[in-house]
Amino acid sequence: MNTQTDNTRTRALRLGVAGPVGTGKSSVVATLCRSLRHEFQIGVITNDIYTDEDARFLRAEGVLPVERIRAVETGACPHTAIRDDVTMNLLAVEDLEKDFAPLDIVLIESGGDNLTATFSPSLVDAQIFVIDVAGGGDVARKGGPGIGRADLLIVNKVDLGEHVDVDVEQMLKDARAARAGAPVLAHSKKYPDTEKALCDWVRHLHEAHVNGTHVPTDPGPMAPHFHATEDGGYIHRHGDEAHPHVHR
Numbered sequence: 001m002n003t004q005t006d007n008t009r010t011r012a013l014r015l016g017v018a019g020p021v022g023t024g025k026s027s028v029v030a031t032l033c034r035s036l037r038h039e040f041q042i043g044v045i046t047n048d049i050y051t052d053e054d055a056r057f058l059r060a061e062g063v064l065p066v067e068r069i070r071a072v073e074t075g076a077c078p079h080t081a082i083r084d085d086v087t088m089n090l091l092a093v094e095d096l097e098k099d100f101a102p103l104d105i106v107l108i109e110s111g112g113d114n115l116t117a118t119f120s121p122s123l124v125d126a127q128i129f130v131i132d133v134a135g136g137g138d139v140a141r142k143g144g145p146g147i148g149r150a151d152l153l154i155v156n157k158v159d160l161g162e163h164v165d166v167d168v169e170q171m172l173k174d175a176r177a178a179r180a181g182a183p184v185l186a187h188s189k190k191y192p193d194t195e196k197a198l199c200d201w202v203r204h205l206h207e208a209h210v211n212g213t214h215v216p217t218d219p220g221p222m223a224p225h226f227h228a229t230e231d232g233g234y235i236h237r238h239g240d241e242a243h244p245h246v247h248r
């Protein structure tokens, strides 16, 4: 039977993981791969601006066979490759899905940037946004599309609260207030019960994806902002959906 036309088969769940620099995105991806690899066929795409650092980290951790972890070097701000023009990522995902068919889950890690990055719904079926306690207790109140409307908000590194003078419970309360009932997960790679809760969330999401009951939603565009080269010769503008790019 031609699997391309067999509607009893669904393509892989494409799950994005975004968030500011160093909040623990790669660690979250590593946890998911380690914990779920015996239940699901998994592949990973990482995004970095100039390197394949995140892919190398995951390969070194031995979380999956190395050939299932592929890097996209965006060469520009990571927002571009996950939101504005997702071609590089879509090609990478499709190649991975073809080379290891059938995959159940493809995890796509965004390059670390700021609070405004979100994935395009044309690239992912669902997205996780990761903030961390070490970034400060007020981060959850700063809002933005990822904090407000990602499918799951992870407040990561909750083990560090007392070391960085952050009231974790208050941070979680603020995060819930920002999300109108959408899920918030307190998480630490040091607390196995929180890792289990994360894996259970992904299991349920995958089930809903396969059943056709998961409805992908767009958290909305990133806030308007600008990037310029060091000599100021090029300006790249994001966030205005009607005029998504300005090149000068």
Ligand SMILES: Nc1nc2c(ncn2[C@@H]2O[C@H](COP(=O)(O)OP(=O)(O)OP(=O)(O)O)[C@@H](O)[C@H]2O)c(=O)[nH]1
Residues within 6 Å of the ligand: 020, 021, 022, 023, 024, 025, 026, 027, 028, 054, 111, 112, 113, 156, 157, 158, 159, 160, 187, 188, 189, 190
């Ligand atoms: N204490 C603690 N440290 C953590 C946790 N998760 C990640 N880290 C540490 O935080 C640092 C950054 O983690 P990464 O997983 O590389 O974060 P990232 O968001 O992928 O980083 P970029 O790709 O550079 O944006 C590393 O030193 C991790 O060991 C956690 O739950 N608790």
